[in-house]
Amino acid sequence: MGETELKIAELFYSIQGESSFAGYPCFFIRLADCNLRCTYCDTRYAYEEDHPYMHINQILAELQKYPGAIVEVTGGEPLLQKGVYPLLDKLLGTGRTVLLETNGSLSLADVPEDVIKIIDMKCPESGMHEHMDFDNFDLLTQKDEIKFVLSSRDDYNWAVQLVSQYNLENRATVTFSPVNSKLEPANLAAWILEDHLPVRLRLQLHTIIWPGKTKGY
Numbered sequence: 001m002g003e004t005e006l007k008i009a010e011l012f013y014s015i016q017g018e019s020s021f022a023g024y025p026c027f028f029i030r031l032a033d034c035n036l037r038c039t040y041c042d043t044r045y046a047y048e049e050d051h052p053y054m055h056i057n058q059i060l061a062e063l064q065k066y067p068g069a070i071v072e073v074t075g076g077e078p079l080l081q082k083g084v085y086p087l088l089d090k091l092l093g094t095g096r097t098v099l100l101e102t103n104g105s106l107s108l109a110d111v112p113e114d115v116i117k118i119i120d121m122k123c124p125e126s127g128m129h130e131h132m133d134f135d136n137f138d139l140l141t142q143k144d145e146i147k148f149v150l151s152s153r154d155d156y157n158w159a160v161q162l163v164s165q166y167n168l169e170n171r172a173t174v175t176f177s178p179v180n181s182k183l184e185p186a187n188l189a190a191w192i193l194e195d196h197l198p199v200r201l202r203l204q205l206h207t208i209i210w211p212g213k214t215k216g217y
């Protein structure tokens with residue numbers, strides 16, 4: 001396939017639930033395939049099922065049905081497909097706010113500057129933390145976000161150490177989120193307050209609005 005076609009797991013319109021843009025209507029472009037296998041992955045269908053290729057123009061035509069929405073490119077891991085770069089350029093050309101959520105293992109060097117980058121950092125209990133590319137921290141600006149999804153106190157301690165070592169709060173917005181059913185939000189809130197951390201506690205909005213829903217949120 002050329003760079004004008006991308007393998008798409010799903011396109012959907014929903015409420016943005018996991019960033020500084022949480023709460024806004026958002027058109028999601030979920031690209032198929034992933035190079036990681038996180039223990040808690042809730043989007044396995046993105047890489048375990050077959051998905052069709054779509055031309056960038058088809059994707060843009062779908063986006064036009066949702067005037068005013070911001071747009072998020074996510075996965076799977078969206079940076080695996082070369083077509084993501086022309087897609088991001090075209091999306092920026094529409095004048096929309098464009099978010100890119102990536103798993104932190106691949107370089108962000110070629111991502112257009114105006115895209116709001118959200119790095120979904122993989123902590124030890126994901127089983128994938130050794131795949132993180134810490135050089136990406138040098139490519140972020142304050143409009144970008146680093147999201148730690150935490151399953152336990154050990155994950156929390158690992159994240160706190162990274163925030164301190166790389167001075168992350170001065171590079172981007174840093175958020176800590178609990179993995180559903182593994183870490184109580186109240187415990188995470190207490191730890192953040194006790195340690196006076198310069199991070200934002202974030203809960204997954206879609207799990208509150210649509211509990212039990214597993215796709216298209």
Ligand code: SF4
Nearest residue numbers: 034036038041076103
């Ligand atoms: S990076 Fe995301 S899509 Fe890939 S395995 Fe981890 S949670 Fe699932």
